[in-house]
Amino acid sequence: MGSGEVAIGRRVVVTGLAGSGKSTFSCSLAAKTGLPAVPVDLHYWKPGWVASTPEEWREKQRQVLAGDGWIADGNYHETLALRLERADTVVIMNTPWLVCLGSALVRGVHRPGVQMPEGCEESAWRRLRDEWGVAWRAFRKRGWEPQLERQIISQHGQHAALPVLASKAEVTEFLNRVRVVRVPATEP
Numbered sequence: 008m009g010s011g012e013v014a015i016g017r018r019v020v021v022t023g024l025a026g027s028g029k030s031t032f033s034c035s036l037a038a039k040t041g042l043p044a045v046p047v048d049l050h051y052w053k054p055g056w057v058a059s060t061p062e063e064w065r066e067k068q069r070q071v072l073a074g075d076g077w078i079a080d081g082n083y084h085e086t087l088a089l090r091l092e093r094a095d096t097v098v099i100m101n102t103p104w105l106v107c108l109g110s111a112l113v114r115g116v117h118r119p120g121v122q123m124p125e126g127c128e129e130s131a132w133r134r135l136r137d138e139w140g141v142a143w144r145a146f147r148k149r150g151w152e153p154q155l156e157r158q159i160i161s162q163h164g165q166h167a168a169l170p171v172l173a174s175k176a177e178v179t180e181f182l183n184r185v186r187v188v189r190v191p192a193t194e195p
Contacts, residue, residue, distance in 0.1 A: 016095025047081025054126020
């Protein structure tokens with residue numbers, strides 16, 4: 008990565024495989040920059056773990072991402088282009104899939120301090136089932152999901168800076184060197 012500062016804009020999308028560390032990275036980046044973290048999952052689910060309709064989901068994202076600055080983490084390929092429209096930085100967590108698998112398995116047993124969507128309760132059984140499902144998805148999608156994300160980013164995010172972080176050391180170095188730049192008001 009080299010020495011010196013790493014400049015990012017004020018609207019950051021963080022993407023990567025399930026279990027890649029998107030939320031942890033986003034929270035650390037938010038603490039470092041003062042930009043608000045927007046965990047996309049919190050806005051997808053309605054009370055009782057009811058999924059939003061595609062129309063509701065698009066509208067919720069438009070509302071949440073209307074601000075001047077944010078860090079949005081999450082997958083949801085069907086709406087990635089919507090997040091990319093306003094992003095000026097896209098951080099790809101290129102974590103090896105075996106690490107993603109291990110992270111999801113550990114989170115299934117122990118997940119302290121995780122914020123739940125409003126009206127959604129989490130039992131130990133549900134957490135275990137959901138996180139181990141994430142581990143299975145990371146394994147199943149390890150080949151094609153990163154390709155799909157890069158394709159969507161190449162179509163809708165060419166205007167954004169694109170750091171790719173592939174290890175904990177790269178994440179730490181990035182966070183140590185990052186600074187936020189003011190993006191001109193003329194940008195969408």
